[in-house]
Amino acid sequence: MLKKTLLFILSFFAATALAWAEVDVNKADQAALDGVRGIGPAMSKRILEERQKGGAFKDWDDLEKRVKGIKDKAAVKLSGNGLTVNGQAKAGAAAPAAKEGKAAKAPRAENKAKEAEPKPAKSEDKMADKPAAGK
Numbered sequence: 091m092l093k094k095t096l097l098f099i100l101s102f103f104a105a106t107a108l109a110w111a112e113v114d115v116n117k118a119d120q121a122a123l124d125g126v127r128g129i130g131p132a133m134s135k136r137i138l139e140e141r142q143k144g145g146a147f148k149d150w151d152d153l154e155k156r157v158k159g160i161k162d163k164a165a166v167k168l169s170g171n172g173l174t175v176n177g178q179a180k181a182g183a184a185a186p187a188a189k190e191g192k193a194a195k196a197p198r199a200e201n202k203a204k205e206a207e208p209k210p211a212k213s214e215d216k217m218a219d220k221p222a223a224g225k
Contacts, residue, residue: 112172112179115153116146127171133159150180 113122115137123134140156147153153175154160160168169180 112174112177114174114177116141116176126168126173128164128168129173133157147175149178150175 113126115123120131120134120138123129123137124131129137136157136159137153141147144156147156150165150169154162154165165180166183169183
């Protein structure tokens with residue numbers, strides 16, 4: 091039982107590390123490209139075919155020109171999700187997950203503070219509005 095638990099924990103950390111790893115479009119295989127959020131099997135196939143046909147991608151502009159479905163807006167999102175070209179992120183892309191995680195936590199804290207405020211009981215309000223029956 092202990093071995094299974096340890097194996098599960100190690101597998102979890104290994105999978106998490108792969109999810110946050112940067113993937114270089116010039117070095118990745120289809121499985122690695124599919125692991126990037128926003129790239130599905132069809133797009134990864136187009137990337138690999140174009141890389142095989144025209145050689146390594148020089149920069150983000152080269153990738154955008156050669157691969158159908160990747161334009162500036164999509165490139166920024168893919169870069170933010172961990173895709174790189176020759177180890178370089180797309181200019182204007184947010185850092186993968188780090189900034190998003192902090193930004194996402196702030197509104198939750200505000201919502202929890204609002205939820206903690208006392209609310210008037212519904213049953214008391216209803217009883218105050220209705221006259222006593224039968225008197």
